[in-house]
């Protein structure tokens with residue numbers, strides 16, 4: 355496994371690989387502090403690609419003022435061990451100066467799919483994500499890029515960007531990995547106190563309750579409001595939970611559920627704060643029309 359810090363170095367290595375091989379290049383972009391969810395993306399990339407590139411870069415552009423950019427958890431040593439175990443070939447770990455040597459004058463901004471959910475509660479967040487992912491795609495030039503569906507809105511945004519800008523990369527969405535008790539894996543889980551960690555189970559529990567409620571029903575036999583109330587009521591049984599959003603939308607368009615008559619796929623998307631920690635989770639479901 356090689357660890358590279360500069361764009362020139364990374365490009366040279368990918369180019370050298372492509373010169374000698376006709377196998378695909380798989381790419382897993384991350385902000386580090388890797389957990390089993392990331393490892394599953396790397397394993398998937400390993401099983402489908404000749405060369406696996408992992409990037410670790412905490413991207414300042416996607417954090418708003420007062421968010422956790424400074425204290426975002428970092429552990430390069432452990433990350434490299436996880437990468438090595440997953441069979442990564444190249445780890446790209448650029449500095450902020452390497453990625454943004456001069457103030458950014460170009461922003462990639464995806465409309466519509468960014469208006470709700472995290473796009474509404476974290477203004478500018480998806481501009482930061484789309485801009486850095488588009489830069490990383492230009493730097494790495496992968497054939498496939500692997501993203502976790504825990505951030506399903508991010509997947510929808512990246513897919514839209516790739517479509518609109520004709521980027522020659524296939525986006526591979528991968529399932530959310532969960533702890534044994536159902537909590538979705540996230541680098542931010544480490545912020546939780548034991549009490550918050552216990553109460554955070556209401557996220558996955560409420561999604562399971564919504565799933566059971568929908569089971570066997572057609573899309574016309576329930577409303578998004580009914581589902582939202584069901585989910586909110588369960589989340590509010592946790593005294594420390596503060597709901598940022600709990601919404602039912604069509605996926606991947608992220609339009610209101612009722613307005614989209616042809617939909618068969620919906621998302622129940624949650625963002626809930628426990629103290630200073632904001633957790634997201636979701637469930638994507640097929641429903642009969």
Ligand code: PAF
Pocket residue numbers: 383384385411413416483486487505508
């Ligand atoms: O999902 C993440 O970790 C980040 O948003 C990403 C895609 C690496 C861009 O910084």
